[in-house]
Amino acid sequence: MKLDLTSIPRVRGISKETFLREYFIPQQPVVIEDLSEDWGATRKWDLEYFRQKAGNLIVPLYDGKPAKGNQKSHAPAQRVKMTDYIDILKSEPTDLRMFFFNLLQNCPELVKDFKYPDLGVKFFKRLPVLFVGGQGGKVVMHYDMDLADNFHFNFAGEKKVILYPPDQTKYLYKVPYSIVSMEIIDMSAPDFNKYPALAKAKGFETSLKHGDTLFIPSKWWHYITYESPCLSLTLRSLPRSPGKILEVLRSLIITRNYDNFMRQIKGQKWIDYKNKRAIEKTHKIAGIE
Template identity: 50%
Template sequence: MKERLDLAEIPREKKISKNDFLERYVKPQKPVVIEHLIDDWPAYKKWNIDYIRKVAGEKTVPLFDGRKNISSEYKFNEPHLHMKMAEYLDLLEQGPTSYRIFLYHLLREVPALQKDFEYPKVGLRLLKQIPMLFFGGENSKVFMHYDIDLANILHFHFHGSKRCILFPPSQTKYLYKVPHALIAREDIDFTEPDFEKFPALKKAKGMVTELQHGETLYMPEGYWHQMTYLTPGFSMSLRAAPRNLPHLSKALYNLFFMRHFDNLMRQWKGQKWIDYKNRQALEKTNDRDKVS
């Protein structure tokens, strides 16, 4: 039998009070799926691919192709292609595609969509900036990463289903983190990992769930996450600044130094810089694993 990652199911709550959410999940920094948090949102009934095509089909959107992320040709979070939203949604419905929309301000481009949601009263000081949307087609994957601002995240999924794998920050030492970046090595398939090449993954202990339309995933500060769209669909995230002071310091470092340093090195060294970082991720993690 083929070995798999050590993944426990993420706990689920039908509904939950603010106090219980804070005490059970936010304070101990544990993820949870809340199944009926947004049933009263207009978005719960309205938001699907056909509706987005109707209200935003003519918008030009940035696309990311996961197959190209290891190239030095692109800067941090730089899109690989642009396309009309209607054309992209047609592409999603035609079959599997690696193209995704990542961190897109659709609600700013189509202000009417902002009336379809509200900020949940769950005890988090959610940032009131316009939230971003994420789209993916069947079998498209979001590489394993953690967010640059180490925020507490409420992640709402719409249209179809999406598999989410999470690891707490304590498991970073096993995940082949790339230096000067927020990602694990992108040649790792976290759905079927190569344990011969990446043996430290055997020790990593994570969590998994499948999100359905209208469900909310709470991801605590600095949690690693990898997403696989099992069907075409899209998600929206709301964020709250990290409550942990070291996490806040690290977030400021990431925002104001790390990403700019990495982009500078990409420009100066090109592919050699990318290859060097990937070698370091492999060698240091495997060396650390042998010692432990």
């Protein structure tokens, strides 16, 4: 048994009007193969370039281990110099990742290497963020809490991406009070005996190589596997509708704080309870005994 996945369409030379009409407004993913072809980043960005430009920066690294007990769910596993992290990436497979690293704040010199595409979209220009991962690294299935429309530009390396639209949430074992699926589930090789609802979910997949840009619509679930060390940039367009803005505020102010509070007072029992509820709710909705 395999996941029900359709290839994400790939385009070149897309106009602003076509992008808005066929992908942005209907909220459908697409890979644009030439969107960054005239960027300095496309020519220059690789691990050695970042060693040269930002090697002495201390960067937070995250691993694939689920938080346990009273641990914070988004705490870094360690902090090291960028140059030491690059050495790790080049020497061995690793699940250590740089996550949501603010380039404007930490490496303003590198901002000149890219530009915001003219696609009829209003970008949030204060938050260009870098993602770096090692061969074998995996990013748990999740959607972004700020409900942004994301433009994910891949430079060094190759990664596989699985996407699911919001209407497939009912099959994805969403953990209560969170924006993630159960962290124990390996979406690259799921156990359908334990998680049979995944077989009902209809999603999309693609492989991103050097120069590819993936448009990930707002609230779409994404799961990423690093096939080799990768370096990517995400530019974001934040929600503007009152309904989505209210949902973001509720998640940031109420849901996340409540979850962290319960982690502190109940520890692992709270995490186990949420995972149990994720299975029970998903199986009930999917009609699985």
